[in-house]
Amino acid sequence: MSAYILEKLCRGCQRCVHACPQNAIQMLSHMAIVNPRLCIECEECMEVCMQGAITFRENREEVSTHG
Numbered sequence: 790m791s792a793y794i795l796e797k798l799c800r801g802c803q804r805c806v807h808a809c810p811q812n813a814i815q816m817l818s819h820m821a822i823v824n825p826r827l828c829i830e831c832e833e834c835m836e837v838c839m840q841g842a843i844t845f846r847e848n849r850e851e852v853s854t855h856g
């Protein structure tokens with residue numbers, strides 16, 4: 790599992806970027822993106838996200854474009 794950011798809910802506040810102890814989150818066009826290889830599932834990002842945009846899911850190589 791790793792953190793995953795729902796792009797429809799993310800408003801680019803970068804709170805999660807600063808909260809992540811692994812530097813696993815980066816901004817990409819005003820939206821946060823998690824690098825699943827760095828994520829240790831500490832849930833810090835989920836705690837600070839005011840938008841409820843962060844969820845957890847299984848790591849899969851095939852990343853489907855949703856929405």
Ligand code: SF4
Binds near residue numbers: 794805806839841
């Ligand atoms: S804390 Fe939430 S709303 Fe803010 S950048 Fe991260 S995912 Fe987006």
Ligand code: SF4
Binds near residue numbers: 809813827829830
């Ligand atoms: S769960 Fe922890 S390590 Fe993973 S992206 Fe969120 S803050 Fe970073």
